[in-house]
Amino acid sequence: MERVRTIAAILAPAILLGALYLGVAWLVGRQLPSQASVAGVHIGGMTPQAATDRLAGKLSNLGEQEIVIDLPGRTVRTKAVTLGLAPDLPATLAQETGLSFDPRQVWHRLTGGGPIPLRSSLDAGRAVAALADDVAAVDQPVVQPQITLTSGTVEVVRPGPGRHVDVAATLAAVQADWPQTRHVQAVVQTEEPQVSPESFDEAVEQVAKPAVAGPLNVVLGRRDNPLTVAQFAPTLRMVAADATMQLRVDTPTLAAVLREHVPALEVAPVDADVRLASGRPQVVPDQPGRSLDEGATAERVRSALSARDGDPPSRRAGIVTDEQAAAITTADATQWGVQHELASVELPAAVADLPDPGAQIANVTTGADTIAGPAGRLLRPGESLSLVQLIGDPTGRYPDAPEPTVAGPAWRPGGGLSQLASALYAAGWQAGVDLGPRRAHDIYLPDYPLGLDATYSWPDADVTLTNPGPGALLVGARVSGQQVQVELWGRRDTAVQEQIGPRRDVLEPTPQGSSDPWSCVEQPLAAPGFAVQVRRDVVRGRTAAPAHVEEIRYEPLHPIRCDGAPPTP
Incomplete structure (x- = not known):
């Protein structure tokens, strides 16, 4: 209790003073x-x-x-x-x-x-x-420096400082000591240009004017290619950097100028190929191409137009190029392995007993040149050869027919392309390549390969060969003497077993007679009708392809004999 009284005695004056x-x-x-x-x-x-x-x-x-x-x-x-x-x-x-x-x-x-x-x-x-x-x-906006060279002359905008009244700060100064002070100095901010006038003038005299003082010589290999000021000036730019004006070369514009005025500046690469030479395949090496190194060449041009160590610009710049590899190199073409003859089929260029053998031979010759040419036609893995696409409509009876892939000389009426179609199909059959649908002849003639003949008629009777890979396939076709020959060359990695069955359901030709001397036309040709089955089994590497089996039916060709001769008009 005594302690409480002591605390109260101490606090009472403090509380009284606080209240006061x-x-x-x-x-x-x-x-x-x-x-x-x-x-x-x-x-x-x-x-x-x-x-x-x-x-x-x-x-x-x-x-x-x-x-x-x-x-x-x-x-x-x-x-x-x-x-x-x-x-x-x-x-x-x-x-x-x-x-x-x-x-x-x-x-x-x-x-x-x-x-x-x-x-x-x-x-x-x-x-x-x-x-x-x-x-x-x-207020005055800052004037930034400009030097324009694109016209071939030096056009300038000299730099100058800018100023700007800071209105908010000025009003704050007015308000701060009003009304005691009624006269204030405005708050003004200044902005300096990127390049001082002195540095600008120096760049005009030492950089800009020398750059367009004369022609520029660009060198490709050992060949000089002079460019006039009017030609190269549109590529030049003067830019503000590091408190001065520096020369720059616009890379895309320079590239366009060089491509226009420097002959053979860039060369497309040529792929390696495989062609027939002296009757055998030979690898034709690839040819690397050349492309412009735009960035490196632009830097060389800039250096050639710039003074250095007090010396005037050299005005001579070497063009920098990069080698462009071919898409298919010599090593690629060699690896295709086109070395072995996979098939060779030889047929008469003119079928006996058919009219106009000269026209037949001419058309077969033209067709062989169209599909293969003297060097052959190379089919890379997955590529195809189609007579319809290459030859088109040789008869001219279909005005809406598309143009053939390969334009050849004029065709002669009289047939002949079926010999080429038959030789091509039979060669593809022997080589084990993929074959598209074909149409056999209605009547069998001994000059055609039994069961492997094919007709050609645009647009629905075609012969198509597709290279299944993995190597390339070289197709050769030519007419020698009275024979048309088709050869297929490639790598020997395919085993082919073919069977031509016996003739079945043979129908011998029956001579036909006519007693009408006005309409009868002698037909001495005769051929039996029969059915034959052809089968091909192909193993590529270790993979067996589905068997190719076809049933071919030939109709008989009956000779026609007239009992009476047509009367003399």
């Missing part, structure tokens, strides 16, 4: 200190409301005061009211009224206070609008 301090703080915050004044107007001892009324009356003319703002090259004279500048009385009086427990503030008020700084408000939108015309007249 709060009361004094509240009391001095109800009215202004005795010595308070604003802008020379005495308001000591007044309540905030009374002070507001007094100041409103005494300071009503502040809005008409002149404000002077110094801008570069001109002075703006305006009124405070024009800028939307006015006393902010509540904010001003709040500095010395209201409850505050800060001992310094309480003591200041108890001792009478003193002058109170006048707070102001500013209508920023109104002020900016009032100064807009003057600011616009003073």
Whole structure:
């Protein structure tokens, strides 16, 4: 109990003093200190409301005061009211009224206070609008350097600094000490160009003018190729970098100029090939191509047009090229393994007993040249040979027929292409390549391979060979003497077993007679009709292909004999 009394005795004075301090703080915050004044107007001892009324009356003319703002090259004279500048009385009086427990503030008020700084408000939108015309007249955009060479002459825009009135900072300066200070210096920011005028002038004389002072010689191998200023100037650019103007060469534009004015600048690579020479396949080596290294050449041109160590530009630049490998190299063509004769079929170029053997031989010769030519036709893995696509419509009876893939000489009426079609089909059969559908002859003639003959008639009677790979296939076709020969060359990785069955259901030809001498036409040819089955089994590597089995039916050809001769007209 004694301890409680001791604590109470200690705390009681502190509590009393605290309450007294709060009361004094509240009391001095109800009215202004005795010595308070604003802008020379005495308001000591007044309540905030009374002070507001007094100041409103005494300071009503502040809005008409002149404000002077110094801008570069001109002075703006305006009124405070024009800028939307006015006393902010509540904010001003709040500095010395209201409850505050800060001992310094309480003591200041108890001792009478003193002058109170006048707070102001500013209508920023109104002020900016009032100064807009003057600011616009003073502001200057920075002039960045420009040097243009594309016309072949030096065209320049000399750099210059820019300036910008910081309106917000200027208005803040006006408001900060108003109304005591009514003359302020505008806040102006300057912007320097990327390149100083001195450095710019030096670049014009030492870089730009020498670059277009004469022709440029570009060298490809040992050949000089002069370019006039008008030709190469459109590729030049002057850019600001590292506080100076530097010469650049536009790479795509230069590449286009070089491709236009430098003969044989780029050469396409030529793939390796396999062709027939002296009756055997030979690998024709690939030929690498050449392409322009655009970036490296542009740098050489820039260097050739630039002065160095006080010496004038050399005006001579070597063209940089890259070697372009062929898509099919000599090694690729060699690896195809086109070395072995896989099939060789020889047939008469003109079928006996058919009309116009000369036309037959001519057409077979033209067809052989069309599908193979003297060097043969190479089929890469997966590629096909189609007579319909290569030869087209030799009769000219189909005006809507597409143009053949290979344009050949004119065809002669009289047939012959069936001999080529039969030889090509029989060779593909023997070699074990993939064969498309074919149409056999209706009548068997001994000059055709039994069961493997084929007709050709655009567009629906075709012979198609497809190389199954993995190596290449070389097709040779030629007419020698009275024979048409088709050869297939490739790699020996396919085993072929073929069977030509016996003739079945044979129908012997029966002579036919006619007693009408006006319509009868002698037909001495005769051929039996029969059926025959052909079968081929192919093993490529270790993979057996599905058996190819066909049933071929030939109709009999009956000779026709006339009993009476046609009368003489």
